[in-house]
Amino acid sequence: MKTKRSERIGAMIRILTENPNTLYSYPIFCEMFGAAKSSISEDIASIKSIIEKFGLGQVETVAGAAGGVRFLQNISDEDAHKFLLEICDKLSKEERILPGDFVYTVDVLSNPKYVSKMSEILATKLRKLGADFVITVETKGIPVALMTAKNLGIPLVIARRDNKLSEGPVVTINYESGSSNRLQTMSVAKMAMSQGKKALVIDDFMKGGGTVKGICGIMKEFNVTIVGVGVIIATAEPEQKNISDYYSLITMDGIDKNHNIPILRPTQSLNITI
Template sequence: MNKFSRSERIGVMTKILTDRPNQIHTLNYFGELFGVAKSTVSEDVMALRRALKAFNLGNLETVVGAAGGIKYVPQPDEEYVSNFIQDLCNKLSEPERILPGGFLYIADLLFTPHIVQQVGEIMASRFYEASPDFVITVETKGIPIAMMTARALNCPVVVARRDNEVTEGSVVTINYVSASSKRIQTMSLAKRAVKEGQRALIIDDFMRGGGTARGMVDLLKEFNVDIVGVGVMIATEQPKQKMIDEYVALIELKEVDEVSRKVVARPVL
């Protein structure tokens, strides 16, 4: 007789698999954990896969080969994503977010874990195929989305800094031009943070002219790193011509009108 029932095993398996998305666990691991045969684990996996699928809660993928096993992949379904992003657009359109100069206050959204976890899982779902080795962002506001995207992709985050910190060791520093303000800015990355030939995914919260993303591209060139994608939560409609050609945005910000206190934001689907 098994020590744990199927439902108990499935509860524990769900916790372990979903806690660490995109990380492979072998069937043997679960077999030993529960003291059951691999065939029993297989049946558990099938039941769990079916259940998660039925509620659009993501996929359990089987990875074959020597390093094979199963992994949980967050894959929010399109209807859910569309509702969630529409809801974010509604929040962005609250007139009290408008700051002098037509800026929007969004720090509260960016630093609420359950919101940004969902943003990260949606962002990650656009880049599974690209299989990045790390996610890169610039301090500060991009960090939560980058962390949650990296959590779903199961890779680390690397943070380019605007200052030069003693705790980073030797750094490579570049100057870049902010597309909107035309000011020269500085961005540094620790030499030990990335390795030549790695695959980088650039993530940020907001893109206006694309100067910051372009800065990250130029910075990564110094490291001989491949850039496999650029994702931003919000991109402004203007200027149409960004300093980056290809990027994924979840939300397009059409208009922030300080006088009429009106914000127009719409999902990019």
């Protein structure tokens, strides 16, 4: 098949961006487009310049026999901040306040449109940690954890609250949930784990950090290292959480009792590089 330059560039952009953080060797594209390696090299230089010029991400080339090219999410701090302000605004509504000063966030946290962008920020900020897989606990964190895993090109493991037949043999622990002060249970399938890997914890919400501490405990049983923790919303109080190192997109200061609205803001540390 004879291909034009603009065709190759267009098709490669589609393929690379569909599978972020996944290395494609040049010979794959040479074969796909019936083009010489020198042409593909030039195409990839153009792709890199296009993607970066329009702020659509980052294209990385890796030299050598095992080398190739990959697309990486790379949202700017300015765009991230602007997007998070919109989300805070969307959530800061009186009708979202639930009994017990909970805030209704489920519609936003499971809408692919918003979740895509949140996980783009998480992937941009947490990619350097080099995790082998993402772990979350059911249920509300699953959408953002899945999309973050996709953006990082790694698998997702979901810890369950109950022990399910379909999980096979599991390791179970009890832990104290910071937000409900109740003893809770968490199980991870043995078949989902392999020893000595690096895990990135992603969840929707953190108050005391008990759930994340629970995940850390269960990962220890598998000899897995937690390389980082990312959450969408963390509460400002308690300042001292069960874990010290985490990255949050949004900070929740509580409920404004005068105006009866939740107070949320993009987390100040957004531009801190981990």
